[in-house]
Amino acid sequence: MQDKRPEKETKSRWLFKKHRYSTDQAGTSGLNKNDKSRILWLLTLLSNAVAFPNLPYQIIIRSVILKSFFSLIFLPFRWAWKFLTTGAAIVSSLLFLSFVTLLLILLLYHPKTEVPDGAALVLAPQGNIVEKKSALDPMTKMINNMAGAPLHEELLLQDIIDTIRAAASDDRIKLLAIVPDHLKQAGLNQLQDIGKAIDEFKDSGKAVIAFGDNLTQGQYYLASWADEIYLNPMGAVDLKGFGVFRLYMRDLLEKLAVNFHIFKVGTFKSALEPYIRNDMSPEAKKANQQWLTNLWDRYSNDIAAHRGIPPRAVNNAVNRLADNMQAAGGDSGQMAMNNGLVDGLKTRSAIRKYLKTLVGNNKDGSSFKQIGINDYLTTITPSYARPGQGEDRVGIIVAQGNIVYGESKVGQIGSSSVNKQIRRARKDNRIKALVLRVDSGGGSAFASELIRQELLLTQQAGKPVVISMGSMAASGAYWISANADKILASPSTLTGSIGIFGALPTFEESLARAGVFNDGIGTTNLAGVGNPTRPLPEDYSRAMQLGVERGYRRFIDIVAKGRDMKPDQVEKVAEGRVWDGATALELGLVDQMGTLEDAVSAAADLAGLPADKGVYIRESETPAELLLKSLGRADVVLSAGRSPVLAVADTFFQRFVRQYDFLMADDPQHMYSHSLLPRSTLSFK
Numbered sequence: 099m100q101d102k103r104p105e106k107e108t109k110s111r112w113l114f115k116k117h118r119y120s121t122d123q124a125g126t127s128g129l130n131k132n133d134k135s136r137i138l139w140l141l142t143l144l145s146n147a148v149a150f151p152n153l154p155y156q157i158i159i160r161s162v163i164l165k166s167f168f169s170l171i172f173l174p175f176r177w178a179w180k181f182l183t184t185g186a187a188i189v190s191s192l193l194f195l196s197f198v199t200l201l202l203i204l205l206l207y208h209p210k211t212e213v214p215d216g217a218a219l220v221l222a223p224q225g226n227i228v229e230k231k232s233a234l235d236p237m238t239k240m241i242n243n244m245a246g247a248p249l250h251e252e253l254l255l256q257d258i259i260d261t262i263r264a265a266a267s268d269d270r271i272k273l274l275a276i277v278p279d280h281l282k283q284a285g286l287n288q289l290q291d292i293g294k295a296i297d298e299f300k301d302s303g304k305a306v307i308a309f310g311d312n313l314t315q316g317q318y319y320l321a322s323w324a325d326e327i328y329l330n331p332m333g334a335v336d337l338k339g340f341g342v343f344r345l346y347m348r349d350l351l352e353k354l355a356v357n358f359h360i361f362k363v364g365t366f367k368s369a370l371e372p373y374i375r376n377d378m379s380p381e382a383k384k385a386n387q388q389w390l391t392n393l394w395d396r397y398s399n400d401i402a403a404h405r406g407i408p409p410r411a412v413n414n415a416v417n418r419l420a421d422n423m424q425a426a427g428g429d430s431g432q433m434a435m436n437n438g439l440v441d442g443l444k445t446r447s448a449i450r451k452y453l454k455t456l457v458g459n460n461k462d463g464s465s466f467k468q469i470g471i472n473d474y475l476t477t478i479t480p481s482y483a484r485p486g487q488g489e490d491r492v493g494i495i496v497a498q499g500n501i502v503y504g505e506s507k508v509g510q511i512g513s514s515s516v517n518k519q520i521r522r523a524r525k526d527n528r529i530k531a532l533v534l535r536v537d538s539g540g541g542s543a544f545a546s547e548l549i550r551q552e553l554l555l556t557q558q559a560g561k562p563v564v565i566s567m568g569s570m571a572a573s574g575a576y577w578i579s580a581n582a583d584k585i586l587a588s589p590s591t592l593t594g595s596i597g598i599f600g601a602l603p604t605f606e607e608s609l610a611r612a613g614v615f616n617d618g619i620g621t622t623n624l625a626g627v628g629n630p631t632r633p634l635p636e637d638y639s640r641a642m643q644l645g646v647e648r649g650y651r652r653f654i655d656i657v658a659k660g661r662d663m664k665p666d667q668v669e670k671v672a673e674g675r676v677w678d679g680a681t682a683l684e685l686g687l688v689d690q691m692g693t694l695e696d697a698v699s700a701a702a703d704l705a706g707l708p709a710d711k712g713v714y715i716r717e718s719e720t721p722a723e724l725l726l727k728s729l730g731r732a733d734v735v736l737s738a739g740r741s742p743v744l745a746v747a748d749t750f751f752q753r754f755v756r757q758y759d760f761l762m763a764d765d766p767q768h769m770y771s772h773s774l775l776p777r778s779t780l781s782f783k
Contacts, residue, residue: 211476217467218307218457219265219474222277225251227258227284227292229537229568230496232508255288256481256694261471262295264478266302272457274299275468276308276324278317285537285569286393287588287679289320290400291693296323305456309449312336318439319397322404328452331443334430337416340394342386342775346376355607359634361600361643363650368674369573369772370599389678393590396680407438415439482698482712491711492531492701493523494694500772501541501549501574511538513545517552519715524556531562531705533697533712534582540573540772543598543649549578550656557583562704566697567591567688572676574771576687577653580660584700586692587679594687595773596657597674598649600642606633653771661686676773 231252265271274296300306300323308324310317312333321327329335351358351373358373368382378386398412415422415437426433434440444452453466460467482494497516499509506512523529534553540546553563565571565579567587572595579585587593606616609631616631626632654672658665663686671677671685682688692700699709 211469211473213268213270213469213474213477214460214467215270216272216457217270217469218273218275218453219261219271220275220277220468220470221258221262222280222470223253223258223284224280224282225253226282227255227288228252228498229255229535230498255291257475258292258471259295260478260480261475262292262299265474266299266304271304271469271474273305273307274324275453276306276321277310278308278313278320279310281317281320284316284320286319286397286590287569289316290588290590292320293323293400294693300325307453307456309444311446315397319401322401326442327440328442328444328449329431329434329440330445331431333434333443335415335434335439337412337439339416340390340397342378342390344372344378346372346378348374348376355605355611357604357607357633359600359602359604359639359642361639361646363597363599363647363673369595369597370601373601385675389592389676389681392678392680396589401439405438411437481695482714484713488528489711490528490530490705490707491713492533492698492705492707493526493529493715494533494535494698494712495519495523495715496535496537497549497575497578498535498537498568501538501545501578503542503545503548511541511545511549513542513548515717516549519717520549520552520556523715524559524561529561529715530707531564531701532556533564533566533694533701534578535566535568535694535697536571536575536579537568538572538575539570539775540575540577540595543574543577543653543771546574546577546771550581553578554581557581562701564697564701564704566692566694567593567679570773570775572773572775573597573674577656577771580657582660583704584690584697585688586690586697586700587682587688588693589678589680589691591679591682591688592676592773592775593679593682594671594677594685595674595771596653596668596672598646598653598771600646602630602634602642604630604632604634606631649771657687674773676775 231254262274265274276296296306305326306324307326307328308321309328310321310333311330313321313329313335315337318335318337360370360374362370368379368385371379371382395409399409401407401412402409422433422437423430426436431440431443435443450465453468457467459465495516497511499506499511501511502513504512504514506515520532523532532553557563562583563581565582565585567575567579567585568591569588570592571579571587572593576593576596609615614631616626616629618626620626623635624638627635627638654665654668657663657668657672661668667686671687677685677687679688679691683691690696690700698712702709702711
């Protein structure tokens, strides 16, 4: 006999739903909440009685009471869960809206800057002075600030020059205060360009005061343009001289059984000596000594002229350090005074008090009346930033870093990226001439040739091309520059290094020592070429050397044609030899000494335009592209809280990567034109 209970249960549930619906409807016709609850409870009893007719009514009532009891117990938890889920949604929405609002404020809000009347303009550069800022989006800046991590600041050279020049003619600015303690790296030519602006400021009849705690030779060089220099009583002026020192690793590579295959041309192409020697070759020492001496003479002569002391006094301050310290009783500050490098010793509070007597107090009286260079910059129109509507102009492209094939990353000159900018200039009818500001030691030979070809197309379109060299424009950077209508450099620019090399390391012997071997079969003798775990075939090595020699001959011909010289004349100054800008002018490798401003003026003259019609042509990047590029600078967020030893190791590693990143790029020919001079040689700290 079949059990009819499931059928009765179904019927009872249907009746319950029907009665519940009727009750809900009844609620709209006058029943209050308590009446509805009583009716609902009775209907529940009735439905259970129908579903389970054999159960005593006491059990049914008891089960209903238990149901109601547990419902009452869990009711607060149910409401608490609803509150939490709803509250979490509200809080997350508020956080998102706050984040978006904060981001918009960072991007769009620019508070108006007030310049105090009779104030001092404070030049206190923090970080590196650069020709072009690296991609660093507002999000990264905000994360850095929240994490308390130091942000690697960068200051545009042109911004510093613009602010000093504007302040010279601004009646609200009474003097210039230079505080160079936190200046990190700057090229000698960059400091000289800033110095010219300081001279213009002084010519306006305004004073320049410099002070610092401890001054490196780069910081002191900037301070030397001041009328007065003051040093902390426990401070020092740390002059050392210029030098080129590298790590040589031939023995290390032999111990590791790394086969570093080198293909080069030229006596002076010493770029790869660290991999094939344990010391600097006599030829490299001779070449480096020539330009190092020229730069040091210029540096020491400038300081002597600024300080009104004999040039030999600067050399004596370095070469007779121990004697000078003994004469000063071991007091480095007094030694700087004795050598005529500073005018006095003052604490920070004494300096503030002294400047108060010159410009007065600030609003709260805590310091002297002042405005920082970054704040003052917001009150002026930077050079080459806002062209007149519809006016003809000179386009300016900044190329800074190692030259690589393809798109550029942070701190690189990517052939595809730069060529896009050049094409934009060529296709823009308002751009009548182009200035390429180059600050690079070279890189990929093939990428350099691609950029040179794009510049030639610009010239063929009737638009003059002028090269403005920064701290360095050597090897591949000179390859790019050679065919320009005019080349301008600073006396301190390092250029030339006309040469080419190939480099392919293989690790088959290193792996063999560890018991790892590579073997297989291919259709040709060269099928395994490019695999660093396999030996390099002799045929391929010979072909690479022939390719390098042909590339070198091509480089010579490019320079000969571009500079209107005979190939044998070029060879005498080539073979990878580096020259300072003043010597390069004598050799015919550049046309004249000059700054970026002079280059823009020269390009405007060639195009028949006024000298002040330059405008920067920047990379077209979406916010997403900027964010991706800034990920390459993620180290700025991760540097907080590390030990000094790890910080030094990390700094060394980053410098190594930045110098050799072009070798790690996917170059189609594995041929390079790079001076490989350490960047620290050119960035005077």
